[in-house]
Amino acid sequence: MLGVATDITERKRAEGDLASERELLRVLMDHSPDTIYFKDLQSRIISCSQSMCNKFGRELNELIGKTDFDFFSNEHAQKKFADEQEIIRTGQSLIGRIEHNAPKEAEPSWALTAKMPLRDKNNKIIGTCGISKDITPIKLAEARLEQAHRQLVETSRLAGMAEVATSVLHNVGNVLNSVNVSTAVVSEKIRCSRVGNLAKAAALIQSHAHDLPRFFAHDPKGRQLPGYLSQLAAHLAEEQQELLKEIASLNSNIEHIKEIVAMQQSYARISGVTETLNVTDLLEDALRMNAGAIERHHIRVFREFLYVPQVCADKHKILQILVNLIRNAKYALDEGKPAEKRLTLRLASHQNETVKISVIDNGVGISAENLTRIFAHGFTTRKDGHGFGLHSGALAAREMGGSLTVESAGPGMGATFTLELPRQPKNQTI
Numbered sequence: 001m002l003g004v005a006t007d008i009t010e011r012k013r014a015e016g017d018l019a020s021e022r023e024l025l026r027v028l029m030d031h032s033p034d035t036i037y038f039k040d041l042q043s044r045i046i047s048c049s050q051s052m053c054n055k056f057g058r059e060l061n062e063l064i065g066k067t068d069f070d071f072f073s074n075e076h077a078q079k080k081f082a083d084e085q086e087i088i089r090t091g092q093s094l095i096g097r098i099e100h101n102a103p104k105e106a107e108p109s110w111a112l113t114a115k116m117p118l119r120d121k122n123n124k125i126i127g128t129c130g131i132s133k134d135i136t137p138i139k140l141a142e143a144r145l146e147q148a149h150r151q152l153v154e155t156s157r158l159a160g161m162a163e164v165a166t167s168v169l170h171n172v173g174n175v176l177n178s179v180n181v182s183t184a185v186v187s188e189k190i191r192c193s194r195v196g197n198l199a200k201a202a203a204l205i206q207s208h209a210h211d212l213p214r215f216f217a218h219d220p221k222g223r224q225l226p227g228y229l230s231q232l233a234a235h236l237a238e239e240q241q242e243l244l245k246e247i248a249s250l251n252s253n254i255e256h257i258k259e260i261v262a263m264q265q266s267y268a269r270i271s272g273v274t275e276t277l278n279v280t281d282l283l284e285d286a287l288r289m290n291a292g293a294i295e296r297h298h299i300r301v302f303r304e305f306l307y308v309p310q311v312c313a314d315k316h317k318i319l320q321i322l323v324n325l326i327r328n329a330k331y332a333l334d335e336g337k338p339a340e341k342r343l344t345l346r347l348a349s350h351q352n353e354t355v356k357i358s359v360i361d362n363g364v365g366i367s368a369e370n371l372t373r374i375f376a377h378g379f380t381t382r383k384d385g386h387g388f389g390l391h392s393g394a395l396a397a398r399e400m401g402g403s404l405t406v407e408s409a410g411p412g413m414g415a416t417f418t419l420e421l422p423r424q425p426k427n428q429t430i
Contacts (some may be wrong), residue, residue: 035111035132038118043067043084056103057223058357083115084128091117094396098135110139170196176257182250189243200261201225249384276310277318279355283345286322293330299341308349312424313400321393321404325359325417328389330365332415349418354402357419366408366415374406393419 028183029036036049045063053060056071068077084092093116099295102108111132118127187204208215209221215222287301294301326343333341346358366374373379375394397404402421408414 004112030193033134035134036130038127038129039084040127041088041125043081043128054426059228073102076102086117087117087128088125093117098130109134109136111135122242170202179250179254180255182246186243186246186250189239189246193239194232194235195239198229198236201229201232274312274314276312277359278310279308279318279347280305282315282322282355283320283347286319286326287345288325289319290326290330293327294343297330297334297341299330299333299343302344304344304346306348308347308355309352309423311355311421313421314396317396317400318419318421321368321396322357322359323418324389325419329359329361329415329416332361332365334363335412336361336363336365336412338362352424355421355423358416358422359418360414360416362414365411366406371406371408375404 011378029047032049033051034049035052035055037045037052038047040046045066048060048063050060054061056063068080070075072080073430086092087094093114095114097113097115097162099111099113100108101111112135113130113132115128115130117125118129120126204221204225217223259418273420283303283305329343333343340362342362344358344360346360347357348356348358350356370381375390377391377393394404398420400421402419405418405420406420
C-alpha cells in the first residue's frame, strides 16, 4: 500500500508540476510581444499567444482550429502550409526566416520567424510550433534608408552632370570671348577700310573721261593716280587677307562651340547605356571640355598613355568623373601656385583585367586628415564647393564595379586621383 501511495503521490506531483509549467507557459505567451503558436499535423491552431490574438483581432477560442487559409491569401497561406508540412515530414526546423505577412484584415508586416516540430512526451511529431518577432519598424526604416540612398545617389548624379554642364558652359564662354574678339577686329577693319578711296579714284577718272591721255600725262593728280591705285590695291589685298584670316578664326570658333554642345548632347543621351569604349578618346573628350580653363590658367598637360584594352561601361559616368577630376586639379594648381602648373593624365592596365586612369597635379596637395574624408558627401575644401563632385564620382565608379581613390604626400605635394574600372561588367563579355 505504501508503494501505491508513493506512486500516486509522485503522479500528482508530476501532474501538479505539469500544470504549473502550462500555467507558466500561458503567462509567458500572454505577456510576450512576440507571436507564438502551436499547430497540429494539419496546420490547425491548437494554441497561441495573446499577441497573435491581438494581431488578428480575435479571442483565443475563435482562433483554435483555424489555419492560415482563414487569414491570408491562398498563395501566401499555401507557402506557410508547405513550410510546416516540410517540418513535420523531415523534423528539421526553420530558423531566422524573414517573412512578409499580408493578412486579409490587417496591415502588411514583416516578421523574423523560427518554426520547429512539436513533439509529444515520446518525441513523436504531433504538429509544429513557431515564434515570430515583428520587425516591421526595422524593415520600414530600411526602406526609408534605401529611398534616402537612392535620392542621394540621384542628387549626386545630377550634381555630377552639373559639373559636366558647367565645364561645357565655361568652354563655350571662353570660345565666345574669342568670337567677340574676332568680330570686333573684323568690324574695326571694315570701319577703317580704305576701300572708299577706290570710289574716289574712280570718280576722279570718270570726271576726266573725255580727256584721259592729257589728264594722266600732264595733270598732277592724274600723274600720281596710277601709283596711288597700285598702293591702294596692295593695301586692300592685305586688308582682305587679314579679314579672311579673322573670318576663318570666327568660323573655327563657331565650329568649336558646336562640337562642345554636340559632345554634351551626345553624352547626355547615352547616360545609363553600357557600351564598348576607347578610354583614350574619353580622356581627350574630358580635356577638350576643360580646354578653355586649362589654357587660360596656363596649365601644361602631359599625357602618359599606355595601350589599354577597351572597356564596357557607361560613357556618361566616366566622363562625369574625368571632367570633375580635371577641374579639381585646375583648382588645386591655382591654389598651390607652383612655378610650373603640371597636369598629368596617366593611362595603364592591370593584368589586362582592369584599366587605371590617373589624374595627377602638382598643386596644393591634401592633408592626411582630409584624405579619409575627401569622398564624403558634402565635404569640400573650396569656399564655393558643394562637396558633391568627388562623392558622386566615387558612387558612379562603384556602380560600374570600379573604384575612385586618392593619394597625396601632404600639403604642397600635389595629388593623384585614380579611377580603376573593370574591362567589362559582371556576366558580360566584350
